[in-house]
Amino acid sequence: MRALVIAAALLAAAPAVAATEAAGSLDGVSIVDRLDVNTLPTGVTMRFWFRAGSTPVGQPWLVPVIVIKGAQPGPRLLLTAGIHGDELNGIAVIHRLAATIDSAKLSGTLTMVPGLNPPGLLQSSRQWTPDWSRSAPNLNRELPGREGGSAIADFAGRLWSRLLRPNADTAVDLHTQSRGTAYMMYVFASTPRTRRMAELVAPDIIKMDKGDKGTVENTLTDDGVPAITLELGRPEVFDDTMIARAESGLANLMRDLKMLPGKVTPPPAGVYVANDIVAARATRPGWARLLLPIGSAVKKDQPIADVRDAFGALVETVRSPADGRINMIATDPRIDTGGTVARIVWWSPDPACANGC
């Protein structure tokens, strides 16, 4: 009796067993309500539409998924892109990997989602913007969501529990900066393990960062799945240089995970690692012109941007608030009072800041 009780308790404590739930097809591509890559055949590349609930007018939210199931067993790597609908480079990175990775040479499973936020992508918006929503919330603050909750909670809950979490041992969420701004190739990591992942991807800058509640990166990492956020430059474009660098860095990460054959390239020496960030802000509105390119090393009080009025007269010179590196710039010169012209990252020696201040 006691053994039975323990067995029942163990069963109750075990995570729900996922299974792929087919729900028809569209132009020959299977629609699924739940995906479990463990149930798929090995040595093949498959495409799915994941149905993440329905709109009020009866049409489903369909999210594209590409699964490359290796011929050999191994870890499950999840790559996601487009949770912010104006951040596009990651979609092209996934398309490239889908075209170049041979399932016969792959160990483990690569699950890729090139477009997590269909309404945001349709409207080139960072937010989750179905047209009945007036609040336009940020989908990358909503995980793990809740099925049966608000529209966005339900959407996020289906993504989390039926697609993302069941298929990830390790994950990379691909972003860019938002409209009117640009990043370098830049990774957020929150633990020593994810810092190592970041180094393998070989970005320009790594920011140790405790992160925000509800992101893909932090929700997975907090649930035991090491995850990083990979930022790839500017929004609303396919930038070939960034796309090629990300493809190469992710292949290196997969070699380190023993998913792909070949030698791991050691992390480059020139990666700038930071754990704190501060904005350089204009105190007057006007037209800002940057004096230094993104990536520049700066000293505290060094001029970063001039701000001019409508007639071209200089009204302010914005100076760096810290010693560090410019990791983000405003590409739109229209600056409001308090507007950010650049952000500066640096390394704080405070031991409490080792994984982000």
Ligand SMILES: [Zn+2]
């Ligand atoms: Zn983003």
